[in-house]
Amino acid sequence: MPRSLLSIFDLDKKDIEKLINRSFKLRTLKKSGKSINTLKRKSVGMIFEKLSTRTRISFEVGINELGGQALYTNPADMQLGRGETIADTARVMSSYLDGVIIRTYDHERIIEFERNATVPIINALTNIEHPCQIISDLFTLKDKGLDLERMKLAYIGDGNNVANTLIGAAGIMGFQISVSTPKGFEPDKNVLKEAKNLKNGKIQISNNPKQAVKNADVLYTDVWISMGQENDSRKKEQIFKPYQINRALLSKARPKALVMHCLPAHRGKEISDEVVDGPNSIVFEQAANRLIVGKAILEMCFSD
Ligand code: CP
Ligand code: NVA
Numbered sequence: 613m614p615r616s617l618l619s620i621f622d623l624d625k626k627d628i629e630k631l632i633n634r635s636f637k638l639r640t641l642k643k644s645g646k647s648i649n650t651l652k653r654k655s656v657g658m659i660f661e662k663l664s665t666r667t668r669i670s671f672e673v674g675i676n677e678l679g680g681q682a683l684y685t686n687p688a689d690m691q692l693g694r695g696e697t698i699a700d701t702a703r704v705m706s707s708y709l710d711g712v713i714i715r716t717y718d719h720e721r722i723i724e725f726e727r728n729a730t731v732p733i734i735n736a737l738t739n740i741e742h743p744c745q746i747i748s749d750l751f752t753l754k755d756k757g758l759d760l761e762r763m764k765l766a767y768i769g770d771g772n773n774v775a776n777t778l779i780g781a782a783g784i785m786g787f788q789i790s791v792s793t794p795k796g797f798e799p800d801k802n803v804l805k806e807a808k809n810l811k812n813g814k815i816q817i818s819n820n821p822k823q824a825v826k827n828a829d830v831l832y833t834d835v836w837i838s839m840g841q842e843n844d845s846r847k848k849e850q851i852f853k854p855y856q857i858n859r860a861l862l863s864k865a866r867p868k869a870l871v872m873h874c875l876p877a878h879r880g881k882e883i884s885d886e887v888v889d890g891p892n893s894i895v896f897e898q899a900a901n902r903l904i905v906g907k908a909i910l911e912m913c914f915s916d
Contacts, residue, residue, distance in 0.1 A: 614732045614915070619743060620747075630912075635901075638907050652680065654914055656709060657705055658671060663839065666875060670903040675910060703728055703729070711732045712725070712732075712734070713733075719739055738773065741773050741776055744905070745874050746774070748901050752872070763830060764829050766831050767832045768792050768857055770834065770837075771798045772834060782814070782815055783809075787813060788816075792817075797851075822864050825864045829865075832872045833855075833873055833882045836881060852882070856881065857883045857884070868892070870892060873888065874898070
């Protein structure tokens, strides 16, 4: 049945396992050259209020590969940009489309859109969450042979949308997550509460990156300045310096620890060149997998 995906908490462990298994199947089917038509005659709208390389392109290609039609737009090209309400936009778009993918600023905007829509909605990133990215990352880690119930993942950097969603995933899947951010940049309190309520994951929050990466199987980071936060950049860069993933920090994790970054990376800031291009890094494989897992998400949300 079609359904929306606004938050990682919309999914339980079984849902995530299903998405991962379907992604493996979709990868095999693509390699064998079989065409898949699970989105045949489906038209999917994509509203992107922020820039995107991976999410936009992988979803557009994914929709085409599944036999559907993608329609990309942004507020500058819509009446939304001239003050038409989200509620009215959602009602009208629902009458043309079979689903809408939205990247926006305030998480409340996507909730309001979904409340007024009559078709399923996918969250392609808000200030609070980035569920499609993290589901794809779980696939990548499983593909690398990690145990999603037992691994230890250390997230170092800003307590942003990516960090929040990883915490949610830990709560759902059961893995250990150790998040280290500078003081005042901790993850969202409501997300933490919700993840801890699930009682599955082992969630630690600290301001000590060296402690956080100890015994970690995976090191994960993201930009220090997320889209929409550009005003704070100068001050933030100074505060975040000790939170760079570099060779010294990597040496404190397990010897074969994998390094992840959702990209785009700011080389020399949150991650050093030598690490992003080094043997532990799986960042480009991680990015490539967005297409495979994106298709599994599209099917879950938009196919009959
Ligand atoms: N990781 C990610 O979502 O990248 P884009 O901003 O390029 O979509
Ligand atoms: N935290 C980043 C992720 C980009 C994919 C941002 O929101 O800009």
